[in-house]
Amino acid sequence: MLIGRASELTVLGAELARIEAGHRLLHVNGPAGIGKTTLVRHFLSESLVASLTARAAEEESGLPYGLLAQLVADGTGPELLQNLLRQVEDRPLVLVIDDAQWADGESLRALAFALRRLGSARLLTVIVTRSGTRLPTTFEHFLRDAHTVRLELPGLRPAELRELADALGTGPITARMAERLHAHTGGNPTHARALLARYPTDVLDSAVPLPAPPGYPVPALTPVARTLVEAASVLGVTAPLSLVAELADLTDPLPALDEAVAAGLLQERRTVGALGVHFPDRLRWAAVYHSLRPAARTLLHERATRLAGTEADTLWHRMQAATRPDARLAADLAGYARRQATNGHWTTAADHLAHATHLTPAPSLPAGGAGPACLLKAELVEALLADGRVEDAAALSAELADCPDPAVAAYAAGAVAHVADRLPEAVNLLTDAYEECGARQGDSSEPCGSWRADSSRLSGWAGTRLALLHLLDGRLAEGLEWARRVRTDLTGLLAFGATRHAAPLGRAVLQIWTDDLANGRHVLGGLAARAAELPVPARIAALVMLGQADHRLGDWAGAQAHAEAAAALADESGHAWLAGWAHATAAVVAAGQGEQARAEAHLRTTGTSALARVHLAWAQACLSHAQGDHGAVVAALMPLEATGRPPEPGVVPWPDLLAEALVALGRHERARAVLDRVQEVAEARQRHSALAALARARGVLHAALGEQETAEEWFETGLRHAGKVAMPFETARLQLAFGAFLRRAGRRTAAADLIELARTGFEQLGARPFEERCTQELAACGLNRRQDALGLTPQEQAVTRLVATGLTNNQVARELTLSVKTVEYHLSHAYTKLGVTSRTALAALVARGLP
Incomplete structure (x- = not known):
């Protein structure tokens, strides 16, 4: 196999x-x-x-x-x-x-x-x-x-070990279990198969060190050498020799070390002034460790707690020495986990919270009491989600369905439903949890003290998630009301669960959305360098916003890299509620570059929140716009317009796309209504990026209505706004639209100057569909400064390129503002010069780069 x-x-x-x-x-x-x-x-x-x-x-x-x-x-x-x-x-x-x-x-x-x-x-x-x-x-x-x-030949990857467990019929095992098995065996399929066949899978998910495969040999040693090796195994795979000798109570450990090294059980690691010992691999370490009798192993761990140099090591040895539930040890583990979470070490935090739940006693409780273990498990759900271990969190949430306290059960299920993008279910469950906590806190019959404090924390988690859910679903007033209840603000919500870096992340998101691009990009770049300290949702959000910032600032290669990294992380971690946002951002960049297949692959993602739905609709519209399909743009964006809620300017720039597509389809008054609904808010916010885009769309609208003076004023207004924010793509789109307007007005030289600027901008961005439109417009001007090697006139070149895309003569005429007879005239001359007699042959020539 x-x-x-x-x-x-x-x-x-x-x-x-x-x-x-x-x-x-x-x-x-x-x-x-x-x-x-x-x-x-x-x-x-x-x-x-x-x-x-x-x-x-x-x-x-x-x-x-x-x-x-x-x-x-x-x-x-x-x-x-x-x-x-x-x-x-x-x-x-x-x-x-x-x-x-x-x-x-x-x-x-x-x-x-x-x-x-x-x-x-x-x-x-x-x-x-x-x-x-x-x-x-x-x-x-x-x-x-x-x-x-x-x-x-390397070992199997963790995902492949999960596949192996399924094939052996011993699975399924979680991603975390597979990672632990991989770290223990190095991915060696023979050793992994032996462990999976011999031990129950829950062994892979416990705090106990994993055993060696059955029959794994441990060479015979003298008693002194064996004492040294056993002490080393209790201290871990690597340890200082001085500490090993103290634990083994050996005055001179070197002869025993010589014997262990000769037997292949230990290796020395010497540095200046220090000597350490190291097991060659984890399997040899496990074979020695599990060969210890339980009493001897427990005694060595108890002694090691007094020798450990760090809090983490002390807690580890206390855990291994514990033979029954221990409330004090559980509290110490939970406290350590919370400090690790504050510092962004989510894997460590989740692991120690899990250990704490196993060591927490189950005291007698009044009816409806949750108990410390239940509450710790709710906290563990939060930590697992922050660490991107959604599968583990979902399994724990299912276990908590039997918790005697309905607030804990509802919170855990609601948090999992949230990240799985089951938002209506999440809102209902989290609201139940919040209200149950509130009822408990106001009930004088309930026991007070630690339960009251834990209930307050649980209601805070539920309220914070509800605030973020409402905010990202486009219900700003409700989101801010929930934020007020849990004493946070918009910046805190937009940190996506970050604690240590909450203010910088939330502020950077707002800076990008409010045109403070350079400062927002700088903050996000710093956060990306410390990504390991962020919970997974915040890491995804930071990467998405980096992608959006780079896209707006003109670094499209960086935008694609960051957006696709965010999408991959959302998919791999199971944070489906953010996947639509991430994939849509990646699709927008790909669409602008003319990479249709890549964009369509990202657009196969779905999402239920307004954050996902709006971004995916915008991305689909961007792809359709790049392809010149005005009807598809309208189909993608009209559902957003139909909500009746004006979008926040600068967050998702879709109204200008919809208005331009409506104009192209002759629906002028509908386009005007779309623009009017957003204009007032954009002006009140002085959001220059939105005002530039809206001015471009208004210029296109008035040009279509034959109001040339008004159109020109709007194009010039758009360029003034574009000059106040560094967004090369928006500037080039304005230059192209203004230049096309001037060409149709007969001002060809001025038009060509603007369109040439736009073409240079698009070329630098890699915006191939838009660069092609510039080439067509310049050809229609009759002033294309890039000569055609096959002798076609600029007008012939413009016509042939459009015909090769599949447009009819009537559609080409509308696109270039020419009569159908003029199109036919240019096309017949192009056929003669190129030596072709059909549209199919012409399309084949263009596909090969000619003309």
Whole structure:
């Protein structure tokens, strides 16, 4: 059973394809159990080429020509090699030498001699060796040839270990379990399979160190050396020798260390003035650690708590020494977790909260009381979501459905529903949790003290989520009312759960949306450099806003990188409520660059919040606008217009797109209504980016109505607003629209100057569809400064390019403001010059870059 290995199979397939040009040599190397033989066997089973395989055995390494005898039935000694060569010469072949480190020297020397002389043979030789072993010197030199392709086989990735667990029927295991299994086994499929088959999967999700696979050997040692190694295992994979010796109560640990190193159980790590010890891998450490008797192991952990140098180490040893629930230890773990969360260390915080829940006693409670463990689990749900472990949070939330307190159960379920983008369900559950907490706090019959404090914290979490949910669903008044109840503000909400960096992140979001682009981008760049300190939702938000800032500022490569990183993180972490926002931002950038397939892939994402719906509609409109499909722009954006709520200027710039598309479809009064509804708010906010876009759309509208003086005034107003905010794309769009207007008014020289500026701007951005429109407009001006090598006039070039996109003559005439007869005239001349007689042939020429 082969799991993963797609890239390795690609390498093997590529080498096989090259044998038509001569002999190819590939060396596959990796540790025992990593899956080398499984990989090669799977490759051979999928190949249509004949193969010969020999596998060496350690016990036969002294048998002369034993390996060659597996490949050829007849002959002895050197005759075997001659018979093998005859087989190689007859047909394409894959020759596999597995476990070559155990092969006899005679066979390897003979093979090296022969294979060096098979330059033209259609042969792929695959040599498989185990890491850490040696081959005969002559064969080592042969494998070091510059033409040898080397394939080091790594362990399986965590996602592939989850696939392995499913295939074995021992799964499913969570992403966190898979990560723990990967850290323990290095992804070695043999060791992972042995652990999965022997132990229940919940072992992977506990605080107890994972065991070694069954039967993993521990070499025999003298009692003193074993005492040293056992003490080292209690301190972890790596520890200072002085600390190990103190725990083992050894005055002189060096002789014991010598023995442990010789046995392969420990390695020394020496620095100036210090000596440490290290287990070569976690499996050897686990084998020693789990060979300790429970009483001895517990005693060593108790002693280690007095020697530990950090709070984390002390807590770890206290946990391993605990044999029953311990309220004090649970409180210490929870306190440490909260401090880690404040510093942005969410994985550590969630892990320690999980440990605290296991160690919290279950006291007798009055009816309806939640108890400390239940409340800690609600807090753990919050930490898991912040750490991007949505799957684990959902499992814990399901467990909390049986919690005796309805507020805790509702909060946990509501928080999970929120991140899963089930927003109506989330609002109902979180509201229930908030109201239940409020009722409890006002009920004098309820026990006071810690429960009152915990209830207040729970209501705060629920209220904060409700504030953010309402805000991102476009219900600003409700969102701010919830924010007031939980004593936060808009900046705090827009931090997306960040604590340590809440103010900078929330402020940066508002700065981008209010045209303070440079300062907002600077803050976001600093936060991105410390992304590991942010909860996953805040990390996604920071990347999305970086993408939007870069897009507006003109760094479209940076915008694409940041937006796609945000989308990938949202998908991988399970934060579906932010995925639509992230994918839409990436789609907008791709659409502007003319990358239709890339944009459409991002637009396959869905979202239920207004944040997602508005951004996805805007992104779809941007793609349709880039394609010149005015009807599709209107179809994408009219649902937003139909809500009746004027959009906040500068957040999602869609009204100008809708108005321009409506104008193109002749719906002038509807376009005017769209613009009027936003204009007053934009002017009140003095949002220059929005005012520039609206002025462009108004210029287009008045031009279509034949009101040339008013149109020109609006275009000039737009350029003045664009000059007050650094947004190259918006400036170039204004220049193009203004230039097109001037061309239609007969002012061709002035038009060409503006359009040339726009084309330069689009070219620098990589906005290919818009650069193409500039080329068409310049051609229609008759003043295109970039000459056509095939002798087409500018007008002919403009017509041919539009015809090649599939437009009819009538549509081309409308686009270029020409008569249909003029279009037909230019098209017939272009056909003659280009030597084509059909629109299909013309489109093929344009597809190849001509004209």
